[in-house]
Amino acid sequence: MTELNLGTHRTFIPEQELMFLADEPVVYHCHHFNLFLDQTIDDGLGAAEGTLLRTEAAAEFSYRLLKNLCERTNADTPPERLQLARELFRQLGHGTLEINADADGGQVIGTHLHYGFAWQEKYGKKVKRHYPADAFAAGFSSAAVEIAFGLPQGSLTAKEEQCFALKDKNCVFSLKRRVPPVLDGAPVDAQSTLAVVGPPENGIGEDVIQPIAQGLKEFTAGVAGDERGLVQAFGVFVTMQLTGYYNRVSYDAVRRIEAKAPHSVGVLEELLRESGHVCVFNTFGGILLSPEWEGLVGPLTDDPLDILKWSIAIGRALGMGRWVIAEFEADRRFVVRTSSSYESAYYRTRYGLADRPVEYLFQGAALAMAQLAHRVKFTEKPALTPEYYQSLFKGGVPWQAEQTRSIVCGDTFSEIVVTRK
Amino acid sequence: MIEDDRNAGAPAPSSGPAEVQIRTGHSCYRGLTWDCELTPRKSVDLIIAHLLSLGFIDESRGARVRELVHPEAHRVILIPSTGRVQLRLHYLTPPEKRREVAENFAGLLLGAARAAA
Numbered sequence: 011m012t013e014l015n016l017g018t019h020r021t022f023i024p025e026q027e028l029m030f031l032a033d034e035p036v037v038y039h040c041h042h043f044n045l046f047l048d049q050t051i052d053d054g055l056g057a058a059e060g061t062l063l064r065t066e067a068a069a070e071f072s073y074r075l076l077k078n079l080c081e082r083t084n085a086d087t088p089p090e091r092l093q094l095a096r097e098l099f100r101q102l103g104h105g106t107l108e109i110n111a112d113a114d115g116g117q118v119i120g121t122h123l124h125y126g127f128a129w130q131e132k133y134g135k136k137v138k139r140h141y142p143a144d145a146f147a148a149g150f151s152s153a154a155v156e157i158a159f160g161l162p163q164g165s166l167t168a169k170e171e172q173c174f175a176l177k178d179k180n181c182v183f184s185l186k187r188r189v190p191p192v193l194d195g196a197p198v199d200a201q202s203t204l205a206v207v208g209p210p211e212n213g214i215g216e217d218v219i220q221p222i223a224q225g226l227k228e229f230t231a232g233v234a235g236d237e238r239g240l241v242q243a244f245g246v247f248v249t250m251q252l253t254g255y256y257n258r259v260s261y262d263a264v265r266r267i268e269a270k271a272p273h274s275v276g277v278l279e280e281l282l283r284e285s286g287h288v289c290v291f292n293t294f295g296g297i298l299l300s301p302e303w304e305g306l307v308g309p310l311t312d313d314p315l316d317i318l319k320w321s322i323a324i325g326r327a328l329g330m331g332r333w334v335i336a337e338f339e340a341d342r343r344f345v346v347r348t349s350s351s352y353e354s355a356y357y358r359t360r361y362g363l364a365d366r367p368v369e370y371l372f373q374g375a376a377l378a379m380a381q382l383a384h385r386v387k388f389t390e391k392p393a394l395t396p397e398y399y400q401s402l403f404k405g406g407v408p409w410q411a412e413q414t415r416s417i418v419c420g421d422t423f424s425e426i427v428v429t430r431k
Numbered sequence: 432m433i434e435d436d437r438n439a440g441a442p443a444p445s446s447g448p449a450e451v452q453i454r455t456g457h458s459c460y461r462g463l464t465w466d467c468e469l470t471p472r473k474s475v476d477l478i479i480a481h482l483l484s485l486g487f488i489d490e491s492r493g494a495r496v497r498e499l500v501h502p503e504a505h506r507v508i509l510i511p512s513t514g515r516v517q518l519r520l521h522y523l524t525p526p527e528k529r530r531e532v533a534e535n536f537a538g539l540l541l542g543a544a545r546a547a548a
Contacts (some may be wrong), residue, residue: 230494232492238522245456301496301510301516302496304515305496305511306512336437
């Protein structure tokens with residue numbers, strides 16, 4: 011078995027800025043986004059159904075990633091495959107797993123798990139949590155044991171019995187055998203993604219954006235979890251996460267709400283868009299204000315177009331797609347396009363065409379970039395606190411965003427027009 | 432969490448409060464990240480050489496962002512082009528000691544800057 015090094019298995023589709031790990035689509039997101047999205051799903055579906063959906067989504071896409079990586083690293087025996095799973099989990103920034111299980115099930119103990127640990131750090135002193143937080147680790151754990159022992163996908167269930175976010179010492183998962191369900195979701199990989207991207211475009215400021223994006227991609231190639239299995243960078247906890255997880259939980263939740271309570275779909279969609287605000291404020295803002303940015307790119311300015319160019323470069327480097335600035339008029343109008351996004355790639359592959367644009371993260375991110383570019387004085391190096399987030403995004407955001415073109419509706423690119431109210 | 436003897440064996444910090452201003456970083460995570468106004472940029476390379484002689488380990492991933500690791504696993508980020516310095520304390524540093532450790536760390540850097548001058 012060869013040693014796992016994420017950088018050697020990480021690829022991008024040229025000029026589309028979509029990232030893959032051993033052929034499975036992945037993206038970098040921070041704990042603020044991760045916690046917000048999970049909470050959105052649970053708020054929409056209820057804690058039990060939300061947790062189950064998130065666990066199943068994690069298991070589905072972790073299984074494929076682990077299968078591919080076992081083949082690539084020649085991990086053939088159960089111990090080798092379990093070791094690979096543990097190391098992968100750590101390097102992705104999800105924490106540390108101790109797996110004591112075989113083909114009949116068993117127990118997994120997690121420490122410093124990204125979701126539970128970050129939840130405790132972010133909310134633990136203010137909020138009492140009532141149910142476990144680590145559905146992703148649960149699903150990953152069941153997939154890891156299935157792969158290790160050659161079981162069909164879905165042969166194990168995983169339930170988090172103890173959780174650090176509930177003030178337990180560690181997170182403990184029980185794994186049990188079951189008759190595997192029929193899984194009929196189409197694979198979403200590099201090949202299927204290529205079929206649903208448009209021709210790459212250039213936009214305003216490409217001479218700035220492209221080299222920065224490339225430099226950031228090179229800089230992040232060596233990023234991996236520390237001895238805890240956490241990636242602590244830019245003031246946030248970062249994960250390289252499977253986009254299939256984000257997409258399945260988001261789109262399955264929307265479809266379930268459409269079926270059960272169609273009048274509530276708008277609320278859920280608005281929260282999914284807000285996840286884009288959370289992402290841009292915390293991760294993009296954190297990167298821009300970091301010394302790493304200053305070294306790689308240079309000092310910040312308060313010119314809105316500079317901030318937008320840099321934000322577009324960050325989005326590309328994190329694997330969110332080939333975002334381009336199509337139009338810009340300071341304090342009035344910002345039009346952002348993309349020929350590719352991890353949301354549209356998943357949606358088109360799984361469901362075909364949609365009757366309305368559903369690239370929620372892209373929609374929210376576009377508005378948030380406009381807000382950051384015009385309202386944040388980056389040269390004053392503000393602290394990115396929850397209070398500052400509230401002041402920027404709650405109660406009167408002076409922008410409105412409209413998605414005017416959408417790959418999921420059959421266009422060759424997606425476009426968000428952000429204008430002043 | 433770690434114990435009070437965490438600083439044992441470290442390069443000698445300044446004896447009192449550092450003569451250099453530090454403030455929590457923009458993304459300060461519970462007192463772990465501190466910005467430090469320290470030095471003219473032309474002396475960054477000399478400061479780095481001095482820190483290496485003190486047992487720091489160079490974990491830089493490139494010349495434009497220098498990252499050195501303190502023997503106690505604290506980190507310092509130095510940007511040669513601008514002179515920006517950021518201290519990143521190890522996450523096991525006890526919360527009630529973080530400011531003190533950061534000030535001592537900054538004092539150590541100040542000493543390196545003076546030695547490099």
